[in-house]
Amino acid sequence: MSHGEAPVGTPSQPVERTAEAPARATTHRHTLRLETVHARHTIAPGVVYDAWTFDSQVPGPTVRVTVGDTVDFTIVNRAIMPHSIDFHAAQIAPSRVYVNVMPNDSLQYQFIARVAGVFMYHCGTAPVATHIANGMYGALIVDPVRPRPPAKEFVLVQSEFYLGPKQGPDSVQSLDWQRMLDLAPDYVTFNGAANLYATHPLEVAVNQPVRFYVVNAGPNRVSAFHVVGAIFDRVYLDGSDAPLRGVQTFEVPVGGGMIFETHLVEEGIYPFVSHAFADATKGAVGMLKAGSPKGQMTH
Numbered sequence: 001m002s003h004g005e006a007p008v009g010t011p012s013q014p015v016e017r018t019a020e021a022p023a024r025a026t027t028h029r030h031t032l033r034l035e036t037v038h039a040r041h042t043i044a045p046g047v048v049y050d051a052w053t054f055d056s057q058v059p060g061p062t063v064r065v066t067v068g069d070t071v072d073f074t075i076v077n078r079a080i081m082p083h084s085i086d087f088h089a090a091q092i093a094p095s096r097v098y099v100n101v102m103p104n105d106s107l108q109y110q111f112i113a114r115v116a117g118v119f120m121y122h123c124g125t126a127p128v129a130t131h132i133a134n135g136m137y138g139a140l141i142v143d144p145v146r147p148r149p150p151a152k153e154f155v156l157v158q159s160e161f162y163l164g165p166k167q168g169p170d171s172v173q174s175l176d177w178q179r180m181l182d183l184a185p186d187y188v189t190f191n192g193a194a195n196l197y198a199t200h201p202l203e204v205a206v207n208q209p210v211r212f213y214v215v216n217a218g219p220n221r222v223s224a225f226h227v228v229g230a231i232f233d234r235v236y237l238d239g240s241d242a243p244l245r246g247v248q249t250f251e252v253p254v255g256g257g258m259i260f261e262t263h264l265v266e267e268g269i270y271p272f273v274s275h276a277f278a279d280a281t282k283g284a285v286g287m288l289k290a291g292s293p294k295g296q297m298t299h
C-alpha cells in the first residue's frame with residue numbers, strides 16, 4: 001500500500017536510525033558533549049553525501065532533559081573548519097557562546113532548560129544555510145516537570161538535501177548552493193534518510209496514544225505534518241501548555257518544533273507525511289503500522 005510515495009517494507013528489517021524517543025531524563029544535571037565531524041551519510045540507497053555532522057550522524061543525537069535541568073555542554077571540533085552550536089532550548093547570549101570553535105579546539109558552557117517543548121539545535125557558523133543543509137542539526141526535548149501521559153513516542157527531524165554531481169570513485173555528493181538558494185531539494189527526509197520509515201514502519205498498537213516530537217531543521221521547507229487516517233488529538237506549539245485540539249495538519253516552521261498526539265482507531269497502515277506533497281514525493285513520508293494489518297490499500 002502507499003500514499004503513492006514510497007514502498008512499504010517490514011519492520012523486521014534493521015533500521016539505521018530509530019525514530020523511538022529516548023527515555024525521560026532521570027537526573028537534573030546533564031553532561032553533554034558533541035563532536036563536529038565531517039562524515040559520509042547515506043540519504044537513500046546509493047546516495048552518499050559528504051555531510052557535516054554532530055557525532056558523525058545526521059541528525060545529531062536526540063537529547064532529552066526536564067524543565068529546570070542544567071546542561072553542561074562541550075562542543076569539540078574534529079573538523080577542518082570552524083563550527084559552532086546554537087540550542088533553541090537555551091536562553092543565553094549568542095555573542096558569548098554561539099561562537100565559532102576552531103578545528104581541534106573546544107568550547108564549554110552551561111544553560112538551564114526553562115521552557116518545555118522540542119527544540120532544534122544546529123551549527124550557527126556562517127553561512128548557516130550551508131552548515132544546516134550539510135547535516136548539522138538535531139532535536140532536544142525538554143519535558144515538563146509533570147510528565148506527559150504515557151504514549152508511544154517518536155522523534156522526527158525533517159530536513160532537506162540539495163545535491164551536486166557525484167564525484168570521485170565513491171560517487172559522493174555534496175551541497176549544490178544554487179539549488180539550496182532556489183529551494184529545490186533533491187530529498188526531503190525524516191531523520192536524514194528518504195522514506196526511511198516507509199521501508200521500516202513504526203509499530204504501534206490500535207488506540208495506543210502516539211506522540212511525535214517533530215523538529216523541522218529545513219533549511220528552507222515548511223513541514224505540513226499530517227497522519228493519513230488520523231486526526232491529531234492535541235498539537236503543542238513549542239512551550240505552550242494549551243494545545244490545539246482536533247487538528248488534521250499543522251505546520252512546523254523551519255527552525256521550529258511541535259508535539260503531536262494522536263491515536264489510530266483500527267488495525268492498518270497509516271502514512272505520515274509532509275502534506276506539501278512535492279516533499280513527500282522526495283522522501284518526507286513514513287508509515288505507522290497499527291496492530292497486524294492484512295491486505296493493502298491505495299490512495
Ligand SMILES: [Cu+2]
Pocket residue numbers: 052082083084123124125131136
Ligand atoms: Cu558547522
